[in-house]
Amino acid sequence: MELRHLEYFLMVSKELHFTKAAEELGISQPTLSHQIKILEQEVGYPLFNRVGKKIELTKVGEIVQQEALNVQGSLQSMTSQITAFTKAEIGELKIAVLPGEITDLVSTLCIHFNRLYPNMKVIIQTTDEVEQAVLENQADFGIGFHFDQLDRLQVTKLYEEAFYLISSQNDRRKKVPFETIFDNPIILFPDRHQCRKILDKTSSEMGRQLVPIVETSSIEAILNLVRNGVGHSVVSRTLYEFYDTEDLFFQHIEKPALTRNVYLAMKKNCFVNHSARKYLKLLIQEIERLRFHIEEKEIALLQNALS
Structure with a gap:
């Protein structure tokens, strides 16, 4: 054969x-x-x-x-x-990531990555099928919120993030109940967006329905609308950290608290190439810099695997 x-x-x-x-x-x-x-x-x-x-x-x-x-x-x-053994500073890095704020995190890190390794090509595949992209070798690794095929994938919890209620005015409360979201006009992502899905699910469980006054897939548009007093919005901490939000006020949401886990997935028993190792080390550094809630043991194991 x-x-x-x-x-x-x-x-x-x-x-x-x-x-x-x-x-x-x-x-x-x-x-x-x-x-x-x-x-x-x-x-x-x-x-x-x-x-x-x-x-x-x-x-x-x-x-x-x-x-x-x-x-x-x-x-x-x-x-x-x-290729990795030769440690050539050239190559290709393929990342599969869910549409939304995780794409912003991955893309923003590419700026730093490109400065360090200008000859390495980065391909970011935005897809709802992150798991499949990794299993079919279309990506060196994937980042998402949930993975099923654990028998074929090596999955590491990168961090846990919360969601914030953001507005243009400060009512001095650091935390607000979820029901506060319904008190004022709200600006949201479309219902296909991962953040919106969590909000819709939580609202449904409370017997309520979110009806946004404005719906847009542009985070810049959401921030500008909130900034101009059109309404408030809910964004993940990832988005809040990676955009200019110093003039906005944020509040933690509780009762129930809105959080989600972000995971890294790689194919089991598959060698991690040179470019992927370099990028993942930058990703870990960024997560630690932003003081996200991490699983220290899992991150330590990942760092050992990349060394």
């Missing part, structure tokens, strides 16, 4: 169309079909069910697909290890 056979097979299993797969691979369709037949002969079973012009993976094909992806991942890991 040759590696190119697995490469051809993975492309067909992705496209589920021999002609399209052949075009992607830059070979003829008859050549591709012949190579797949050779692989099927070696395996001893059909890998695809052919129904007219459509094809689908057989059960054996699904097994071969998973193992072929593992082989592909191992080869990529080997290449990453060789």
Whole structure:
């Protein structure tokens, strides 16, 4: 069994169309079909069910697909290890992150990262499928709020953050109950935003519904609207720290308190390349500088793994 056979097979299993797969691979369709037949002969079973012009993976094909992806991942890991071993100050860093304020944190750190390593390319993939991006080797690591496939992922809790009620006037209370949110006009992110989902869920549990006077995906717009007295808003501490908010007043929310955990996910038993190590060290330093509530043992283990 040759590696190119697995490469051809993975492309067909992705496209589920021999002609399209052949075009992607830059070979003829008859050549591709012949190579797949050779692989099927070696395996001893059909890998695809052919129904007219459509094809689908057989059960054996699904097994071969998973193992072929593992082989592909191992080869990529080997290449990453060789690159990291040379400690060349060039390379590529791929980060998968949920849309929203975590993207702001990751992007802002890229400014510092670029100053230190100007020849390293950074690709930030904003996606709701962070977990899948990491498992399919589309990202060196991912940052999000929840991960399921713990048998295949190494997940580290980076920090816990709270949400603040922000306004243009100070009523001198450091903490306010959640119900205070309903007392004045409110400006919020759209309902697809992670912060909004937490607010909507909490409101629903209290038998209430949030009806924003303004809804926008722009944090700059939210801050300016609050600044000009249009209403108040709720933002995570991450956003509050990374934008100019010195002229605004914030209050901790309680009863119930609004908090969430931020996690780092990497593929298990996968080598962490040189650029990812450098970036993650900067990320840990930034979290500690901002005095976020961290799990010291987990952060210490992560730092040891990156050293």
